[in-house]
Amino acid sequence: MIRETPRLRAAALAAAALAAMALGAGAAQATQVFSDNFNSENGGVAANPYTGFANWTVLSGAVTLNEGAPCDGGSGGCVGLDGRGGGGSEFEMSNSISYGVGSLVTLTYDIAGNHHDCSVCATDDEYEAGFLFSNIGETINDVTLDGQDVGPIVISTGIDLFGTGFPLPFNDPWTTHTVSFTATDAGTIKAHFRSFSTDGVGPLLDNVSVDVTGGVPEPASWALMIAGFGLAGAALRRRRSAVAA
Known part of the structure; x- marks a missing residue:
């Protein structure tokens, strides 16, 4: 014995x-979560325009930091995607998020119409939402918009904003949307938003999150x-x- x-x-x-x-x-490292509700920006004080975001960069145009009633739930902070001066805006995460082969990447965000008196609205706002990709030429699979299958997409320019401009009436209520894909290679992304509004009042953005689930564990x-x-x-x-x- x-x-x-x-x-x-x-x-x-x-x-x-x-x-x-x-x-x-390995499982823990295969899941990353980013979230931002803008509540801690600028000490809770609204500003138009505003550029001092902790997690975001205004790439072009101007954005507004709103507080209170206009925002989701009537409190906290949110972002207006067309600040003083008009002309549209591009708004992007400052830091990249990594994903692995086979990862499911999901962007979730809440958006609403500008909720201004429409006498100042030139037309319904249009916006796009998606990602800045590090891998040009990568094919991403299982692309979905709000759960609807779009199919595979080849990353052609680095920034792939899904849709050619979603119309958004000024009085549109807060609504949650998702964009997701399955990766075929390891890489990085940044969430990216673009507004085509030109009248100085644009879509309102709140509660942005990015989840990366699954994929190959890190080498460590x-x-x-x-x-x-x-x-x-x-x-x-x-x-x-x-x-x-």
């Missing part, structure tokens, strides 16, 4: 725990998993070579 000493049993259990922890770490996670399984194997080998009772 092979005798398993308490020390060997403890080593095996520790190695198994390390392997399990590595698997858990693979190394940790291999180390854990190696320790487990070594413990089993020592057990087999233990002195028979």
Whole structure:
């Protein structure tokens, strides 16, 4: 009979725990979440125009930081995608989010009409929402807009804004929208919004989030998993070579 000493049993259990922890770490690293409701911007004070965002960059035009009644739920902050001066705007995340092969990437955001007296509205607002991609030429699969299948898309310009301009009446209520895709290669994205409004009052944006779920674990996670399984194997080998009772 092979005798398993308490020390060997403890080593095996520790190695198994390390392997399990590595698997858990891989799963955790395969999911990233970004979210911003703009509530902490500018100390809660509205501004038009506003450029001092913690997580966003105004690439062109101007945007408004709104507070209170115009925003989702009637409180907190939100962004008007056409600030003082008009002429449209481009609004993008400042930092990139990574994804792996096979990752499901989902952008979720709330948007509403400008909610101004429409005597100042030139026409219904139009906007686009999507991503800035690091991988030109990558094919992304299972692209969906609000759950509706769009099919595969080849990333051609770096910025792929899904849709050619969604019309948005001035009194349109707050509505949640999603854009998602499955990656065929590892890369990075930034959420990107564009308004075509030219009258100084544009769509209102709030509660933006990006989720990256699944995909290949990070190299560090693979190394940790291999180390854990190696320790487990070594413990089993020592057990087999233990002195028979």
